[in-house]
Amino acid sequence: MEAARVAALRGHKVTLYEKSGELGGQLILAGLPPYKEEWKTTIVYFKSQMKKLKINVKLHSEFTLKTLEKEKPDALIVATGSVPVKPKIKGIDNENVVMAEDVLTGKKETGKKVIMIGGGLVGCETAEFLHKKGKQVTIVEMLPKIANDVGPWSRWPMMDRFEEEKMGMEVNVKVEEITGDGVKATRDGKDLFFPADSVVVAVGMKSEDTLLKQVEGKVPELYKVGTCAGPGKVVNVIYDGFMAGFTV
């Protein structure tokens, strides 16, 4: 949306394709955990800019090679983002396993006792989201530090809250298997078992670069924006968008 906004301001005729029914991408999810509501205003701002600049927004419209052949654009900006990683762990397809994103959007419910696999930003925020709903959550993290990817100004108060709320936190844990009643893991070669009604998975995102690979060399001008090209925070993604809109 930032790329579309800046390109339109510079006089380009812009069409924005979004395969889901809503604009915002992962920012929609970012605004769902506790203390994160303000991200919703970012989406409100961008949507209003789309309207104001009369950008042709096509929802429920996946951009494919066929779309490229039909549209024949002078330039293509790809910002297809990233998708959650589903790790190759034994038992990952069990009925008691859900992805963090599905929990945040309310697509999936969990039982009372929850193990969160992954203690990065998404895992921690989803754990807190579930904790506020009265669930008993334990985060298991492979690294020696919880919320390693969260900036200090957010991490410190988060860790204070987690200690006050007695959030379960286990580090240096390698998950080996998900069973019907919990998670088998190891730490320093020792076997562990974490009982759970539900297991939530938040082990990171991977670039959704399928379209990018397909269109390379097939358009006069091609720009890559945001996490489809590599990991990034909102600030980096919006900067990329600005630069693409400014250069095109």
Ligand SMILES: Cc1cc2nc3c(=O)[nH]c(=O)nc-3n(C[C@H](O)[C@H](O)[C@H](O)COP(=O)(O)OP(=O)(O)OC[C@H]3O[C@@H](n4cnc5c(N)ncnc54)[C@H](O)[C@@H]3O)c2cc1C
């Ligand atoms: C729970 C959660 C909390 C977060 N909190 C923060 C935070 O506090 N701070 C921060 O900086 N970052 C946060 N992030 C990360 C941040 O949201 C992402 O870095 C950012 O949204 C990525 O933007 P993007 O434009 O690259 O991709 P995305 O947000 O993934 O958007 C890509 C869009 O492209 C659409 N799309 C994909 N393929 C096609 C296609 N072929 N045709 C049409 N449309 C397509 C998708 O449907 C999607 O809407 C959070 C993420 C999550 C999940």
